[in-house]
Amino acid sequence: MDIVAAWFKRYFSDPQVVFLALFLVVSFAVVLTLGDMLMPVLASVVIAYLLEGLVKWLERLGLPRLAAVILVFGAFLTFVTLILFGILPLVSRQVTELVQQLPDMLGRGQKALMQLPERYPELLTAAQVQDIIGSIRTELANFGQQVLSISLASVMGIITVLVYLVLMPLLVFFFLKDKDVIIGWFKGMLPQHRRIATRVWQEVDRQLANYVRGKFWEILVVWAACYAAFSAFSLRYAMLLAVLVGLSVIIPYIGATVVTIPVLLIAWFQFGWTQDLAWLAAAYFVIQALDGNLLVPLLFSEVVNLHPVAIIVAILFFGGLWGFWGVFFAIPLATLVQAVISAWPRREHEKNTAVA
Numbered sequence: 001m002d003i004v005a006a007w008f009k010r011y012f013s014d015p016q017v018v019f020l021a022l023f024l025v026v027s028f029a030v031v032l033t034l035g036d037m038l039m040p041v042l043a044s045v046v047i048a049y050l051l052e053g054l055v056k057w058l059e060r061l062g063l064p065r066l067a068a069v070i071l072v073f074g075a076f077l078t079f080v081t082l083i084l085f086g087i088l089p090l091v092s093r094q095v096t097e098l099v100q101q102l103p104d105m106l107g108r109g110q111k112a113l114m115q116l117p118e119r120y121p122e123l124l125t126a127a128q129v130q131d132i133i134g135s136i137r138t139e140l141a142n143f144g145q146q147v148l149s150i151s152l153a154s155v156m157g158i159i160t161v162l163v164y165l166v167l168m169p170l171l172v173f174f175f176l177k178d179k180d181v182i183i184g185w186f187k188g189m190l191p192q193h194r195r196i197a198t199r200v201w202q203e204v205d206r207q208l209a210n211y212v213r214g215k216f217w218e219i220l221v222v223w224a225a226c227y228a229a230f231s232a233f234s235l236r237y238a239m240l241l242a243v244l245v246g247l248s249v250i251i252p253y254i255g256a257t258v259v260t261i262p263v264l265l266i267a268w269f270q271f272g273w274t275q276d277l278a279w280l281a282a283a284y285f286v287i288q289a290l291d292g293n294l295l296v297p298l299l300f301s302e303v304v305n306l307h308p309v310a311i312i313v314a315i316l317f318f319g320g321l322w323g324f325w326g327v328f329f330a331i332p333l334a335t336l337v338q339a340v341i342s343a344w345p346r347r348e349h350e351k352n353t354a355v356a
Helices: 002-012 014-032 040-061 064-113 127-153 154-177 179-188 195-232 238-248 254-271 275-299 307-329 330-343 345-356
Strands: none
Touching: 040 064, 040 154, 040 195, 064 127, 064 154, 064 195, 064 254, 154 330, 179 275, 195 238, 195 275, 195 330, 238 254, 307 330
């Protein structure tokens, strides 16, 4: 008990620390238990946070706050309309075409695999190839069942999307328009002395703003560049593959590796072992190299100081909790944990500082 009491006195002797710990625990519990119910609100907060940078930029140019909000909100609605009525129908159509072509692709792939034991008998046997083909068929059958279940639940999905399309734009507009009022009301509920919490928030806000806005532009640039390259080679399912490559940048290290497989496989099924395949693969890898070595340093002015192991663990943990949004915010949430640990006061440190 003495050890526990000493540990508690060391790390929780400051009332501000107790408040910060309680605030984090309550916030985490609310999001974990009510996350599905509050998802439109949380998503609207994220979108408003993304748009706030543009609003501030217009304000610095001399526009009043309300005029800047209306202008940015109008651009946001135009972008959403383009996605909903321009991009999504095309992607949906290409997904349907790809599913219909999968049996033919599987047959061609099976023929290519069956040639491997003849060419490389010391590496593969016919039985091993048959096992691989059987596993692929099983996975494709499961994928088809998942697509069917999604289509059967599409009615409820459409209703949910309609609710989101009405609620979220309204929430985004009011979050932007009444930002100061909402923040003032929230601050009024907090204790007067919150130095530690303020320091943690300032660090997280700096990293979050840099990461979320930079990642959003990275998705758009990589998506557009890949679509232009795939269209130039007349690659099938160009928009679908470009969307997948764009979204893959959300997951560091893993996303680019995983999405490369369908891109190269579809290109191989279409072009075979030809120069077109080689040139398309070269263009794709050039885009990936430019993204990692030019675009990322340009967009992310401040590098998130996290170890790769910490990033992967954060992606697995928060992605398991909240799906897409958990993966998207895995790095900022890991940064929050790091900021809390760095800002957490320790009695020994304070004593040494006082003596110095």
